[in-house]
Amino acid sequence: MSKCYTINDNISFHPENATLSSSLSGARIKINVPTAQLLEAFVNRVGLIISQSDLYSIAWGDNGVNVTPNTLYQNISLLRKALQDIGLSGDTITTVRGKGFIFTVAKVAECEVDIDPEDEVNDVISENIAPQHQDEKLIAQSKYKTHNIVLLIASMLILFGVVIYFIHKSIPKRIIDYPKSFTFLSKIDGCSIFTSTELTNVESREKANVFLSTQPLDCKKYPYIYLSFTSRHPSISIISCEHEVNYSKKNNCKTEIFINHGGFNEIKH
Structure with a gap:
């Protein structure tokens, strides 16, 4: 013998094999196990609100804590569709906001029937999802x-x-190995003059300008002039470049070296 429920006298629900059948149309529907367990809870509590937490426990047992609300709502939706397809009109499952769900039908009666294990569901209306x-x-x-x-x-x-x-x-990249100790000195005939930081006093810088003014600078082709001088050796080097040396990736430069010039401190105005 197997437990069954009669809903509104013409719909039979068999929890054991998760089927619904109609005595009026002869239709039979197979539903999935959680959906069948939800329906069994509803038919046993007709007209009563069942909370979502209770439904999780009823349909999925200890695994209910891992079930998402989306899964519960999908099963409720499947159950509503199955009940409508089997012949129950109206919204038999009502959502009570913030509380749960309530099953509203006119009549539910419990019964017992003999179930053939090999009994097949010939007319499947809802998918067993x-x-x-x-x-x-x-x-x-x-x-x-x-x-x-x-x-x-x-x-x-x-x-x-x-x-x-x-x-x-x-x-254009800064040339890494280029000396970064050059500072701007002055402008001479369109040339930008840079000198080494060893020319620290005003007198030496003025003498450097005088020295450069005597040189044939080609400021149109080489507008950037780098003057290097050291007191450790009596020589001056002049690097004339097409572009500013520190920032030009490709440049065209020429170098002139003046040896035994006597030092800037000996240059006469």
Whole structure:
């Protein structure tokens, strides 16, 4: 003998094999196990509000803590559809906001019948969908989307890095091994004059200007002049460049060296 329930005199519900049948139309519906357990809870508490937490425990037992609200609502939706398809009109399952669900039908009676284990459901109207599998699919899809987003961000970062690299390569670079001790001295006939920091006093700088004014500077072709002088050796070097040396990647320069010039301190005005 197997327990069954008669709903409104013409609908039979068999929890053991999770089927609904109609004595009027002869239709039979197979529902999934959690949905059948939810219906059994409803038919035993007609007209009473059943909380969501109770429904989790009833339909999924100890595993109810791992079930998402989406799974519960999917099962409730499947149950509503099955009841409508089997012949129960109206909204038999009502959502009570913040409290749970209530099953409203005119009559439910408990019965017992003999069930043939080989009895087949010949007219399946609703699909036997396990919403928990849908949850797993949604989780997998979410992970797939997250994975794609991560790949997209990584690709954009790599592309950004490549663009920055080529922009950086295209900008004139400071020559690393070039002395950075040169400072701006003056302008002479369109030439920008830079000197080493050893020319620290005003007198030496003025004498350097006098010295350069006596040189045939080609300021149109070589507008950047770098003057180097050291007291340790009586020589002066002049580097004339087409572009500013520190920032030009490609440059055209010429170098002139004056030996035994006597030192800037000996240059006469």
